[in-house]
Amino acid sequence: MNRSPYISDAPSVSTMMLKVLLALVPGIIAYIWVFGGGILVTLALATATALAAEAVMLKLRKRPVQPFLTDYSAVITAWLLALAIPPLAPWWLIVVGTLFAIVVAKQLYGGLGYNPFNPAMIGYAVLLISFPAIMTKWPAALQLAQTQLSFADQLHYIFSGLLPQSVQIDAVTSATPLDYLKTQLTLKHDAASIMQAPIFGALGAKGGEYVTIAYLLGGLYLWQQKIIGWHLPTAFLAVLALISGVFWLADSAHFASPIFHLFGGASILCAFFIITDPVSGPTTPKGKLWFAAGVAIITYLIRVYGGYPDGVAFAVIFMNICVPLIDAHTQPRVFGHEK
């Protein structure tokens, strides 16, 4: 019987997913430093919800539970969603989002390998549409907050929605830079002067930019480990820089610089951790370039002209729809065939 090859040399799916989780750790550490330990609670809630939802769905679908729980793909979805939502959001927000991501966006489509959409982005989009007020209310970075909440305070707030008596909600939250920029621009302010506000850092958001840089390091680790290729991150960042650069050069009074677009919002997380989801992305090298370029353009357009401060989630979901089309039209030339 012919069952060759008898040998293989590939990281298992679990190993690949674990490396992705590992690559997120620097970002999480920076996150804790910037926004406090509350994120750990959110991460724990998300992880527990994702694993439980996955296990129940696998049981209902009569699939083996253990191998699919230990592929850790559900944990990645959970972590990405947890890192994407505001840190001090009520506990049920992450639970609802994770449940939707795992149950609907992943398992109802057939589980690992079969979901056409990025589950974390579906979860995020559902939360953003359903609970826009909570989803756009970010806490200020600790350095900027008038009052700093302790870990215990954060924990208490996440579960009860109550702040210590002396603290007002405005004292711990602030607009995100993308949000602030958008609203100030509608008030006919000049982009350069808007960005003098204290919430802006040297690259993106004050504080937030450290998290972004930590994500970048994690992403480079994934590339070095050959878990992700260069096509998607490079094309995404290059096209985003290009399009924002063109607008900025044409009219710097109304458009933010490419640096701000690359390091503000979720750009870096998107480039290395979100669009690199293999299941819902394209497979051909050329297709990856088109896909990433599409996400970059739509993200930029939503940021600048859309109704939401950041556009990564919708851009990714929209481009997920295009994946079969992209793959079909970007087939590489086969050896010995004419183009």
Add this chain to the structure above:
Amino acid sequence: MNALVNFSKIFKFNGGVHPPENKTQSTQLPIAQLPLPEKIVLPLRQHVGNIPKIKVNVGDKVLKGQLLAEAEGAVSAAIHATTSGAISAIEDAIIPHPSGLPDRCITIKPDGKDKWIEKKPQDWKSADRKNLVASLRLSGIVGLGGATFPTHIKLLANEKSGVHTLIINAAECEPYITCDDMLMRERADEIVKGIAIAQHLLGAERVLIGIEDNKPEAAASMRVAVSATNITSMQVVVVPTLYPSGDARRLVHLVLGTEIPFDKRSTEVGLQVFNVATVLALYRYFEFGEPSLSRIVSMTGNVNKPQNFEVLFGTPLPHLVAAAGGAKVATTHFIMGGPMMGFDLPSDKVPITKATNCIIAASINLFAPPPAAMPCIRCARCADACPVDLQPQELYWFAKADNFEKANDYKLFDCIECGACSYVCPSNIPLVQYYRYAKSEIIAIDKAHEAADLARERNDFRLARIEREKLERAQKHAERAQAAKTASESLKKDATGLEHSSASLKANIHVDGGNAQNNDDEAQKLAKQAAIAAAIERAKAAKAVAGGAQKNVVNTDENIKKEIAEIDARRQAVGLETNIAKPAIDAGKQAKIAAAIERAKAAKAMAEAAKQNGKEGS
């Protein structure tokens, strides 16, 4: 390492993998001669093509080198007695083939004298090339790299196409296998002489000898041998170690930068590829008059003394295993070929054949059973590894969904089944087995269509015949009625016209009847012709409709159809036809795959045969 300095440009192909080489185990000892075994079992089918015709009977005494079976049809190869002795049986026995099915074998009981027939060396330098190539039909030489395509065909092909470059495949890219490596280290002179013969027969202007850079000793020894001959048109080209550089089309690309078009043979672009062991066999044949009787086999893996042996074809495997110090305890079974493209031997008693380049004693430690397959996560590592630039992840979906039309669109039949995709798959999906399954299914569907077409044609003829016979019957009826009428009218005349003489009456009847007959004949003929023409028209129309419908089912392109037709012809010729088991509909896909493997393996070998320059020296 100076010998490895490369002066020629290398044209890398995309993809490829670096499996652990595991070659040093079997290169510690020189090539050893295997002593005569107690019996020789020679399968008739040791090559790609028709089964040769048996020329001996049970009980016959034969000498070493004596023709036992002669090539039959265009693509076939002769079989010779590999030692002297008596034919003790001609019967079906298990052969080293993935199907595990028995096939016709000739068994020789050696007399121990190893006595040769009278050898007839040929003066290849001055003899007519055509005659030399024609004589090769009697040599039994086939491609020894594993493709086992009859060599005389590969040399014949030149008559039309004009080969300008001969490429010698000495890449030997598969892990574990070292038979070509050791052959080059030890017999480079003879190999180079063989290359010169092949070059002469092909009329090739230059020769490139492709060797992977993990064989520095072999490359050095070949370089010395080449420079000793003063043939300036011959050059050793060291190529980077990257599996599957030994695939003929990949090697051609490596050394020349030429992509042989998928639908062309290498000879159509002026190239021919021979394995090192094959050219050595050519040398032995022309220089000494020795037909193809033995080959070098790497006996490695879980044995006590891994080594290369010169083994007579037909030597039972246990004899070889014993010579390598015996298999270690944990040995589970034996693999023929390398770990990337080899297959499980159906029995540990099979004979060594012309295709046997390597035998690996397998154990759980060496080849752990793969973990359960996970779903494809579309990571496209397989696409990165594919040396043919296919999209294995797409082909997998199409094969799994029985979407054969799409599989064809995505060039399934360009897959060389090298296994690089499976090798890098994080989900441990047995990708190649899906491709083998899909290929065999497509071939089976096409075959079914052909059979249906044939049946339809026959039915159309039958209907036309029935209609014609009906018309003829009606016509005969009319004839008889007409004749009766004429006769009765004449009788009436006879009765009333008494003035007519009897003689003129007779003549009258005769003439009248005759005229009537003639007129009727004309009318009948026209009617019959019209009816037949109408029937043929109907048949044609029906066929056109059916043909149109068929195209929508599987739209295989003409080349594949042609290829499949050739394959079918050969399959029928070798009697494989009856062995095709249609997979049970309710059986699981895994079972289906297993059932299809026999067909797929045969199909693959045949497909490569059709290209005439199959993979030599993997």
